[in-house]
Amino acid sequence: AVDGETVADAKTFEAAKKEGRLLAYGTYPGDMMKPILAAFESDTGIKAEYVRLPSQGMYQRVTAEFAAKKLEADYIDLTDLPLIQQLINRGILNVPHRVPAFEQIPAAIKDPQGRWYAVIRPVAVIAVNRSRVADADIPKSWKDLINPKWKGIVGTVSIDAGGSVLSLYSFLREKVDPDFWPKFAALTPRIYPTIAPLTTDIARGEIALGIGAIAEPIWLQMKAGAPVKVVFPSEGIAVFPAAGGISTTAKNPNAAALFLNWLTSKRGGNVIARGGAYPANPGSNRPHLEGLEYPSVDRVWNLQLAEWMAERESRMKLWRETFGVK
Amino acid sequence: MSIRITNLRKQFGPVVAVGGLSLAVGDGQMLVLLGPSGCGKTTTMRCIAGLERPDAGTIAIADKVVFDGNGFNVPINQRNVGMVFQSYAIWPHMSVFDNVAFPLRVKNIDRREIEGRTADILTLVGLADLAQRGASLLSGGQMQRVALARSLVMRPSVLLFDEPLSNLDARLRDRLRIQLRELQTQFRITSLYVTHDQREALALADEIAVMHSGELLQVADPISIYSHPASCTVADFLGYSNIFRVGEVRPAEDGHEIVLAESATVLLAATAPAEAADLFACIRPEDMAVAPSNDKHSANAPNTLLGEVILASFMGSFMQYRVRADGGETFEVYSNDILGACKLGARVRLHVPARSVHVLPRI
Amino acid sequence: MSIRITNLRKQFGPVVAVGGLSLAVGDGQMLVLLGPSGCGKTTTMRCIAGLERPDAGTIAIADKVVFDGNGFNVPINQRNVGMVFQSYAIWPHMSVFDNVAFPLRVKNIDRREIEGRTADILTLVGLADLAQRGASLLSGGQMQRVALARSLVMRPSVLLFDEPLSNLDARLRDRLRIQLRELQTQFRITSLYVTHDQREALALADEIAVMHSGELLQVADPISIYSHPASCTVADFLGYSNIFRVGEVRPAEDGHEIVLAESATVLLAATAPAEAADLFACIRPEDMAVAPSNDKHSANAPNTLLGEVILASFMGSFMQYRVRADGGETFEVYSNDILGACKLGARVRLHVPARSVHVLPRI
Amino acid sequence: MPARSQTASLVLKGSISAVLFALLGALVLVPMAMVVYAAFIDVLPFSGEGEAAWTLDNFRAVLSPEVGAAALNTLVVATGGTIVALAFGCTMAWLAARTDVPGKSLVHLAGVMPLFVSLLVAAVTWSLLGAGHSGYLNIIFRSLDVPLRIEIRSLAGIALVEGIYYAPYAYIILFGALTLVNPDLEEAAAVHGATLRQTLGIISFPLVRPALIGSALLIFVLIAEDFPVPQILGGPVGIETLSMRIYNMMTRIPSYPNQAGALSLMLTIAVWVLVYTQRRILAGADYRTVTGKGLRQRAIELGPWRWPATAFVVLYALVAVGLPMWALVQGALRANLFIPNAAAFFDLSQFSLRHVLDAAASTAVHDGFVNSLMAAAATSAFGCVFFFTLVYAVNRTDLPARQWLEYIAMVPLALPAIVLALGVLWTWVSLPLPVYGSLAILVIAFTTRFIPQGYRTISSAVIQIHDDLEHAALVAGASRWQTIKWVTLPLVRGGVVAAAFLLFVLSVREVAASLFLYTTKTRVLSIVLLESYESGLWSTVASISLLYTVMLVAITLVGLRWMRPAL
């Protein structure tokens, strides 16, 4: 029990305590994960260790380790739901576990049997460098991006970078404008292979603005004095899920369960929110970074598993064609 | 520790370096290998040492086969064969002392003994002062002496000398040659020695072998090989610089009359010529006498020719002449009479004793 | 293109390789440098070529200073000085032809001419057949000939030969020596030539210079240096192997009476000895005569000594004896009389003409 | 006894051969086989992903028309980069090894320093320096009103950056080779009338042709295979290379490791062709420059060229080391990437040592540091022993099939880092050896990945030693081992130490091979760095890079005198 909230029953907690440690395999950047793990440790006294790989790499590593019976992870998360589903199908991530907050968590961001929960949901936003964009010109909505004045000075992340971009573009297509893709592609945006270089280029003003950046690194630059701004467009925002569950081969299943409980708890959610990502527990605080007003959680759009499974390939193919990436 | 080579053959691609050579060196003997540049001397030695894998043949050292054509091959370091490399093969990163002490060190000999023996041998070759110098910081001759010292210090049962003294001055060479011979006999080191210096060959050899184009022409003790070369090629190589093709051989009273093919000049030879198609008359320049030709009456004596000096050079202890005989042949003559030297262009009388005219087959 | 060296000095750390040497070679002349191993011959040449930066002194080629002690230094490739390296310095990655053609190629000479001249010189040194062979896949003597050919082909105005024929057999050496001399005179190449072969020195030299420990002892034409060495050291080096310390010099009727220090033996010398504290009697082994000592009456004739043969070796064209005289000295004697050779242990009578006894200062 | 020793030696030879092939096989062939296998099946191997069926579709998919453009870009970048790398590396190596250029140790440092930062950091650094709008250099030009803008995000820019960062390979290998050239050979050229240029062009560099061609091949393939630089510099402007394609195939979801395998297989064949060509070029000629007649180290006097040479060194050091270091310092000292004008570079109020100190104090960095050092030291030690043995076996023995060792040793060159890493993962995760999850697996991965580099560095030195020097030792009765220890190793010390150094540095900065294999206990510094990078913490990345640059500089300076033969 933490903060008056039950995170685990005494038996699980005792067992977890006895295990004493936890090995998490995840995709959320290590430095951003650090405060979360630290809070978990101070709340529960269980030492959490973290191995981080990008989704596809993580998937390959996990499947290979599992096939060789050397998978040591207790908890695994990926930012790609279909891959999560494959892990489940393979029996790698096949531990149904109902967290205490199970009922509160929306169906879209959890497995009905509790094999995974979208515990951390970072936001893909518009980031603007104010040295290159007059304050008046700063876009307020996604639609504002469709404007010839951004031609050549706008950037985006390639759809191949992972689930974050796929969900963002799915959102743009479904919720903003069915023709958003071709219209945006006409601006010949610079296409960055991953999020990090996009962030760098916005921060230093190499490009004027970009979409697909994650809020926190931009915010860090802003705090350090760079003239950057994070825009939460009026149409809403797309998040992408770091969806995690308990590994079938977990050496510390109780600690893993406890971790999952904690991540989906209000308390855990608050810690996650402090890093600028949406937690799974709707009762937690809204994400909060000093000077940034995050939209409320109902303005947040999730790409759902079924759609993801069904549309992924065709959508990615279409995206590549639209944006001229081979 | 005898060496016995049978039918040794080594080709480098299309180049036949050694072509079916057979050779034996008796225990504790020294055989000197003579032959023109590129005839296969080094290759033969390298085969014995195991540095080169022959294409065919067998090599036995101390009656043990170390190589046969069927893949049997004793590794270099188990043959106990020392070698002075023609190219020195000095280790540039070691001092003179370390170079020379190396063969002892690898045998785990007691340190004191190593130092003593190395110092001795360095004194012998005159490098005691340079013991601590880096081996690269030496003159050419000094390096050669390091190479020599290194192979002497190990006192192997078989030692191969590949022109070990070629870059030393005459005095040092004389001294070392003597000491080398002493060491060799003292430790009964069976040796093969390549040199281009006739004095060295004669002073050192128990036997001399003359090689030519990868083959052996003649093996004999020094005196007989010099006085009785088996063929024109051997004679040529041993300094019989007057060589003329023979047209006809006629038995005569006190030997055989030889008619030279080109000039019809007739010479008298004491010994009977070999039976062969091509014959050559070979005469050493030292064996010819030259004198001013004022006394006309002797012109018709046997083996006496008249001619003109076309080249005369002072050679320190003798004069070298080139004389064009009236018959047309050019003779090379060495004369010890320095005071009564003939001048260029002078008319002279040449004489060669009948026993100095060797009539030999081509090979 | 004369060479003039003044006060040349070169040290390697503490080692004085050349110590204040002055030397001049006239235009188109050939100077042969003799000296014991390690005396600084190569270093001197390297300084002339510009490969080594002297510590002091000046070097002028064709009356143009190419080096002075004040930092003036003409780069190697602008000196037009060719050199045959003692170590050959053959480029292993090129063929024989490419090695030899190199000096012409870098001068951007017409291809045809390059091929012609290279082929000619390769024929000269007997390597025409091997032109396309990799230059390191050769025998030692063949490599040396490549080195020689490479520097001959460029016909530089100055050519430095550092023991260019040391690894060749005698016949080839004779032939090349003659051709080298021809080329040298034909193209008036001013040359410096290092050799340890006395015949080579005599046959080639316009002048001979004897070096010792980095210094020049004597420079003279071949005949005078051999017949009149200036000092005992020079004599020793030139083959005067009978050297005895002189105790006393007494003027005598037909020359000077020399009393040897160790044995009180008295010899008669024709020429007047130099004025010096230490004097040595120097006699060449060729100048001594040896005969069986059956005729007792001649024992007391001047310069005649009795003794016993302690070593007799056949040397091809002469006999080498070591004779212990009754006075105690050991003499080395070369005798051309091979037929009437004396045996080991025989009592013999030695004779040396008074004019062959040279009485010389130490240096 | 001889008969017995004969059989014994045959057995010994056979077993040495077997051990070498087994080791090399385990390190290279098995991962390679995994990749090849993947190339011919239709499912991800070793992941339990259903039944595998044989197929050639992977090759068909790879040979799509777009590959053509990417291949062309790759060719341009690799060729350009190789030329740049060789030009810089060779010149610097020659200056440092053979001449009296002033400040030798600084020349040396400038020669190797670009190696220190990982290519990812290097790419970002150059993008910071030379991006068209906000590149530091362009900011300076703009402030100075110089009408010059550079755009590093172009094919030429990529080639230049690759060239600069691969120049140390050429430098290190050629430095070793040139110290083993007998000065007599160059002097002979000068005496025979060659100018310095002719001497260099006809004698010095052709003499070290094995090193030259070897490093050219290495650099060419490594650049072709390199991914961070084209990705960071070329990606945003739409330049695509083969390596980016492979990386994309591997990382996009769903991924196509099978196609990546197919492409890698084709690259391997291309590399074999190159290696074969290289052997053909070098065959027949003799490159043994250290012979038995002494080797005196003599510096060529540059004379009037001293100053241009110094200027070249300074310029190179400035461009290849100074600029990126300066950018790193900027990155480390200021949290904010935005620089409005040139004056801002000197605006001290923006600077703080906080990030550097934080990085220096962080336990993650510490642990990473320790892990990296241990893995790198072990790789470098094990690698040197192993590679030297390989080189020795190939060049100095008559072991059966020894040439094949060289071909196998070159395979890792062809496999892009990420493919190789996956191959290593597949191999070692399934082997019943207790290495997976330990630092040992990282050492194995690093060793596998850097076989070509280490092998080439050592082999180009060994080729230069005349075998008679070893023969002389054997003739003197020394055993093989004694001969190696006292004769061969001291002479090739430069090459071996250079290989050790190279392995060490490359291991410290290696990312791709670590990524699949590290665990929480074996998190190496490069992973820490990557995490920070992906979290957008450039100042941390720059700080860590600076920290280990300082460490490597120290190691370089200490190791300098060992990079020459033991003369």
Ligand SMILES: Nc1ncnc2c1ncn2[C@@H]1O[C@H](COP(=O)(O)OP(=O)(O)OP(=O)(O)O)[C@@H](O)[C@H]1O
């Ligand atoms: N680099 C060096 N460092 C130290 N000493 C050296 C160096 N080079 C030569 N010497 C010494 O200088 C002296 C002269 O050497 P040099 O090579 O000139 O002799 P040399 O007369 O050519 O002898 P050789 O007939 O043996 O070739 C020798 O005693 C040698 O040991």
Ligand SMILES: Nc1ncnc2c1ncn2[C@@H]1O[C@H](COP(=O)(O)OP(=O)(O)OP(=O)(O)O)[C@@H](O)[C@H]1O
């Ligand atoms: N590695 C090689 N490749 C090809 N040919 C070679 C090789 N080594 C030697 N030869 C050739 O083999 C022949 C014999 O060479 P070897 O070295 O035995 O001669 P040598 O009698 O020692 O001559 P020298 O007196 O010049 O040293 C020569 O014609 C030489 O050119």
Ligand SMILES: [Mg+2]
């Ligand atoms: Mg030879």
Ligand SMILES: [Mg+2]
């Ligand atoms: Mg010399």
